[in-house]
């Protein structure tokens with residue numbers, strides 16, 4: 001009864017792999033200014049592999065709403 005019975009695994013939002021809890025970190029980014037909000041009012045949390053530098057770098061610039069923006073100029 002000393003170890004957790006719950007298999008803690010999370011999907012990395014960058015590479016989409018399912019990773020154990022200790023390999024996943026969360027980066028909290030203040031995206032307020034990008035949406036015209038006062039600083040500190042809007043944050044997003046992105047899960048990434050903390051043992052993969054590539055995921056780490058991409059998590060810093062990852063934005064939730066880029067995928068479903070209606071008027072993305074570069075989608076052409």
Ligand SMILES: [Zn+2]
Nearest residue numbers: 012015049055
């Ligand atoms: Zn990853």
